[in-house]
Every structure is written in structure tokens, then in C-alpha cells.
Amino acid sequence: SQQGEEDPQALSIQEGENATMNCSYKTSINNLQWYRQNSGRGLVHLILIRSNEREKHSGRLRVTLDTSKKSSSLLITASRAADTASYFCATEGGGYNKLIFGAGTRLAVHP
Amino acid sequence: KAGVTQTPRYLIKTRGQQVTLSCSPISGHRSVSWYQQTPGQGLQFLFEYFSETQRNKGNFPGRFSGRQFSNSRSEMNVSTLELGDSALYLCASSLQDYGYTFGSGTRLTVV
Numbered sequence: 001s002q003q004g005e006e007d008p009q010a011l012s013i014q015e016g017e018n019a020t021m022n023c024s025y026k027t028s029i030n031n032l033q034w035y036r037q038n039s040g041r042g043l044v045h046l047i048l049i050r051s052n053e054r055e056k057h058s059g060r061l062r063v064t065l066d067t068s069k070k071s072s073s074l075l076i077t078a079s080r081a082a083d084t085a086s087y088f089c090a091t092e093g094g095g096y097n098k099l100i101f102g103a104g105t106r107l108a109v110h111p
Numbered sequence: 112k113a114g115v116t117q118t119p120r121y122l123i124k125t126r127g128q129q130v131t132l133s134c135s136p137i138s139g140h141r142s143v144s145w146y147q148q149t150p151g152q153g154l155q156f157l158f159e160y161f162s163e164t165q166r167n168k169g170n171f172p173g174r175f176s177g178r179q180f181s182n183s184r185s186e187m188n189v190s191t192l193e194l195g196d197s198a199l200y201l202c203a204s205s206l207q208d209y210g211y212t213f214g215s216g217t218r219l220t221v222v
Binding site: 033035040041042043044045047048088090097098099100101102103104 | 153159
């Protein structure tokens with residue numbers, strides 16, 4: 001079963017706008033990770049944030065983590081058409097190398 | 112550096128048959144994990160291997176099995192296929208705390 005929920009389920013924006021996706025989870029974690037998937041292909045690792053971190057940046061990506069609320073957000077700034085994909089959060093914790101995924105957010109960026 | 116290689120990319124099998132999927136991890140990665148992705152259930156953890164030992168198993172029936180060889184390559188097997196086993200099967204390799212690298216997946220269709 002999935003760890004938690006992501007919202008929105010789908011997001012449609014114009015190029016240049018920012019996109020924010022949210023993720024909630026249920027149990028304690030060691031880290032939370034974000035992945036991108038293009039059209040049913042493999043998952044691409046975007047960023048990992050550890051449970052003792054609150055914010056992390058990587059290029060146009062900004063991830064926040066609030067362990068007291070069991071939630072995380074992914075912000076993509078200045079979106080491009082190439083960012084069109086599904087984005088998944090995944091938590092890791094309490095067991096060996098096991099990711100529990102959210103349901104994902106489908107992002108469409110229009111030129 | 113080569114990525115995670117999964118073979119075959121596509122597979123069509125008949126109900127009742129069995130299937131074996133292969134995964135070659137990134138060189139030096141000793142942990143290999145498997146995930147099933149379906150539209151209804153999303154991404155679900157199947158199992159994880161490290162140094163030829165299964166360390167963790169998801170909530171799947173015994174028809175799903177796997178193994179890992181001394182060179183870290185892994186195989187998963189599904190016996191007595193059912194229509195509901197149609198899915199994208201993803202393999203990932205990892206180093207602790209650095210996120211996972213996924214292969215492109217094997218799309219299995221059971222008819």
C-alpha cells in the first residue's frame with residue numbers, strides 16, 4: 001500500500017511559471033526522495049532530503065520537509081515544457097532499502 | 112558509467128505461464144530492489160537483495176520470487192501468470208542514502 005497522498009493529482013501550467021507539488025506520509029522516515037517519470041519509462045531520481053533536514057535545493061528544484069506534519073513539497077521554478085512528467089515522492093525508513101511511493105502528480109507544462 | 116539495465120523491455124505472456132525478468136545494476140551497487148507499477152495500485156515494492164540475500168519483501172504472493180547472483184545481477188520470476196500481473200516492472204540499484212537509480216523497466220502484458 002502507498003505511504004501517503006500527493007496533491008494535486010494533476011497540474012497544468014504555462015512555461016515560465018512555478019510548479020508546486022505536495023506529499024504527505026504516515027510513518028517515521030529516514031529520508032524522503034522525489035522522482036520524475038516520463039510516459040511510463042523508468043524513474044529518475046531528483047533529490048533526497050534526510051529527516052534532519054528542512055530544505056534542500058538542486059538547480060531549479062527546491063524541496064522542503066516538515067517531519068512534524070509528515071509532509072514535503074517540491075517546487076520547480078521557471079518550468080519548461082521538458083518538465084512535463086509525473087512526479088513521485090517516496091519515503092525510506094524502518095527497513096532495508098525499501099521505498100514507499102505516493103500516487104504521484106502529473107505535471108503538464110505548456111509552451 | 113552504465114546505468115541499470117533491464118531486459119527484456121517488453122514481454123507478452125499467456126495466463127498460466129511463467130516469466131523471468133533480468134536486471135543488471137550499476138557497477139559497484141550491491142543492493143537491487145524491484146517494484147511493480149500498475150495504474151490501479153501505483154508503485155509497489157516487491158523485494159530487495161543485497162549480497163545475494165533477500166533482505167526485505169513486499170506484500171506479494173509467493174508466485175513472485177527473485178534472486179541475486181554473485182555479480183549483483185538480479186532476476187525476478189513470476190509463476191502461474193494472472194491478468195492482474197500485467198504491469199511495468201522496475202528494478203533499481205542503490206548506494207545507501209544516495210537515492211536509487213532505476214532501469215527503464217520491463218512492460219509485461221499477460222493475455
